[in-house]
Amino acid sequence: MSNFETSVLYGGTTINYGVIFSARKTLGIQVYPDGKVIVRAPNKTDVKVIYNRVKQKSAWIIKQQNTFKSNLVLSTKKTYLSGENHYYLGQSYPLTIRDALKEKISLSERQFKIETRKPDDADHIKKRLRMWYRREAERIFTERYNDCIQSAFKIGIEHDLGINVRVMSKRWGSCSKRGKIILSLNLIATPIVCIDHVILHELCHLKEFNHSAKFYQLLRTLEPDWKQKSTQLDMMGNVYCV
Numbered sequence: 001m002s003n004f005e006t007s008v009l010y011g012g013t014t015i016n017y018g019v020i021f022s023a024r025k026t027l028g029i030q031v032y033p034d035g036k037v038i039v040r041a042p043n044k045t046d047v048k049v050i051y052n053r054v055k056q057k058s059a060w061i062i063k064q065q066n067t068f069k070s071n072l073v074l075s076t077k078k079t080y081l082s083g084e085n086h087y088y089l090g091q092s093y094p095l096t097i098r099d100a101l102k103e104k105i106s107l108s109e110r111q112f113k114i115e116t117r118k119p120d121d122a123d124h125i126k127k128r129l130r131m132w133y134r135r136e137a138e139r140i141f142t143e144r145y146n147d148c149i150q151s152a153f154k155i156g157i158e159h160d161l162g163i164n165v166r167v168m169s170k171r172w173g174s175c176s177k178r179g180k181i182i183l184s185l186n187l188i189a190t191p192i193v194c195i196d197h198v199i200l201h202e203l204c205h206l207k208e209f210n211h212s213a214k215f216y217q218l219l220r221t222l223e224p225d226w227k228q229k230s231t232q233l234d235m236m237g238n239v240y241c242v
């Protein structure tokens with residue numbers, strides 16, 4: 001039986017969950033820091049049994065998600081002071097902030113060097129950094145997109161609309177029915193392989209507009225180890241943000 005994603009409605013809340021089958025004995029539900037719900041089930045477990053279990057545990061799942069959400073706010077509150085670490089392509093770099101007449105941001109092997117007229121103004125530095133990240137995101141995501149559409153083309157997926165970058169806090173990317181692909185600015189903090197993973201995921205939605213077994217089959221042909229990247233993004237969700 002192949003893994004799949006689906007959802008259950010509890011009160012007014014939709015709980016999305018992924019199911020992973022393996023040779024285990026019991027059914028386990030796990031809520032990750034980014035709110036993702038994963039059900040690990042013994043091979044051949046009836047999907048109805050899984051659905052009922054998730055439904056039964058809904059209140060607990062929502063409580064866990066809310067706890068993570070409040071922790072997330074705390075852990076991602078950045079100070080924009082010298083020495084604070086910021087991520088770029090999966091690596092963290094400390095900020096070095098200097099008083100200067102001209103605004104400039106540069107990244108070396110060791111640090112983010114920020115020269116600014118307002119070294120003590122966190123909002124100002126945040127804005128400068130965001131602009132820098134956005135420029136990098138547009139450049140790098142476009143490069144990766146151009147590579148990814150070539151692989152996707154080989155399995156019959158065509159797309160030429162490019163990508164759009166947005167500030168999104170809860171998702172890494174999305175694909176509309178019309179094929180508009182949006183990538184989260186936060187992806188620029190993740191390793192290149194994770195950026196590719198999200199682009200390939202969204203490209204697969206052009207053929208399978210869902211998270212069915214067929215969708216994952218398609219994704220697997222493009223990216224056999226997609227699960228590893230997906231888990232990395234789940235686990236690092238509150239660290240990989242800009």
Ligand SMILES: [Zn+2]
Pocket residue numbers: 201205210211
């Ligand atoms: Zn998707």
